[in-house]
Amino acid sequence: MKPRILIADDSRIVRATLIKHIEGMFEFREALDGEQAWEALLIDPSIRVVISDLTMPKLDGYGLLQRIRSSKISRIRNMPVVVVSGSDEQAERDRAKAAGATDLITKGIATGQLLSRLDILSKLVSTQNEFERGLEALVHRGDVDDQVELLSQEEWEARAEGMRISAVRQNRNFVVLNACIGLKHIALEGYPASPPASVINAIGQLLHRTVRQTDCVARTGEIEFTIATGSIHFDSARNFAERVCRAIANANLVKDGQMVLIASCGVVSVTECDEAGVNALDDMRKVARSRALLGLQNGITGVIGAEEATLLQQGESLPGIAVSGAVVQEKTSDLSIDLATLLRWIKEGKEDQVLAHIGKLSIELQPLVDLLLKQQRA
Structure with a gap:
């Protein structure tokens, strides 16, 4: 079946134009305002991506985004949302992104560019669902207690260093991601515990199958994995990391309703390191790891980049944390403890x-x- 796109806009002309762009490659569903769009999301699980105007009657685009990102239904909460804007001003783009928009397009976007973006976003949803199902299946198989066949840390360092040097020489991007996994009881504060070995091994197998052949992944600690990826836009690397974190946290691996899996991923790009005057691979790995551990210590499932790390180090909460799919576990100090x-x-x-x-x-x-x-x- 073709992926289904929900188009929410009170302008018939805009809806017709968008439909003309995507017809043939995608199925579509229309909504005249935010309320109709919200109702469609609740009853239609086949919707993969939302395209929404910002100014609509009854419920505008920002209100729709707020409902989507705060939904208790993970299918809706993690839905990619593309905002349609009449201008390309950075201020509006920043506000839409802060509200939870996955992407922002102008009303005069070319057909090819729109189709390319929607194709990528719809595949992200499919990949995340496959990752979750595969993770659940692997962890319940009898052979996941065996050590997964990932690169050793030495092998990873050799391959990643070659990727980094090539990226710098050809003026391309290079990104290091570190994913740390924890197990936490929602009623307790403090550092999360280590999940069972079967869960960690299953995650390693899924990461190995998920990354591109040109990327490399290694298990670099008891609860952590490190990935090196090149020739990729930094936002795409963040999207991949975010997808992995959500898939791990959403997978039905913990039977105790009071226990939750936390997946925190630190990311750093060679561009960021160049600006700071640091570009050695070991330094990049340490930065990514420190960010992942910082997220783990704060009970955050999601991506921790430079901005998020700075806020957490200052003791501040992350703005728009539901937007990025991260979830801060509720901290409580007045529950009875034996x-x-x-x-x-x-x-x-x-x-x-x-x-x-x-x-x-x-x-x-x-x-x-x-x-x-x-x-x-x-």
Whole structure:
């Protein structure tokens, strides 16, 4: 079946023009405003991409984006949304991107360019779905406990260095991505635990099958993988990393409803490093890894680039975090924690986690303290 595109615009002329562009390569569905578009998304799971105007009655494009990115349905929440604009001003592009737009096109876009963008976006959705299904299948197979056949770190470094040198020589881009995987209980703060080996190995197999033949991937730690990719736009590399993070987090691998998988991916490009005066492969790998670990420590599933890392280091939340598909796990300090857990945390040196519950704990233990004091007086 041809991928289905939802076109939301109150102008009949604009809808007809867009349909003329995509007819033959895509199926389409029309909506006259944001409300109609939202209803279509709820009832039609075959929609792969949304094309939306920004100014519409009842619910405008920004309102539609807000609903999509905050939806509890992952199919809708991760839907690529292309915003149609009457101008190509950077301010409007930035606002649309902050609101959750995947791409922005002007109303005079050429047919070939539009078809190319829509084809890429629809394939992203298909690939993500295949990744999730494949990940679930692999982790439940009996042979995933075996070590996956990925490059060793030394082999990865040799191949990646050749890619980096070639990219610099030919003035092309080169990107290093580091993905760290964690397992977290939603009621507890602190650094996520390591997932089972079968889950990590399954993720490694899927990454090995997902990356292009020209890219290289290696397992570079107990819970981490590093990927080198060249001849790719930085935004495309971020989209790939984002897709992988979402697929890992959305895959039905954890049966306990209180436990969640976190997949944080640090990214760095050779262009960024050149601007900072640093371009050695080892430095790039360290930057990508530090960003991934920073995201993991903050319980974030998603991509951590330079801007995200700076905000997290300053203790700030990431603006528009739902836009990029990242999810900050809810932190809570007033849930009841059993005494054995708190004592174990003290032995492990996790005083900060204990202090987060000390107020409620002191109230609950006060009767026991009173009884001990009474006994001592006697």
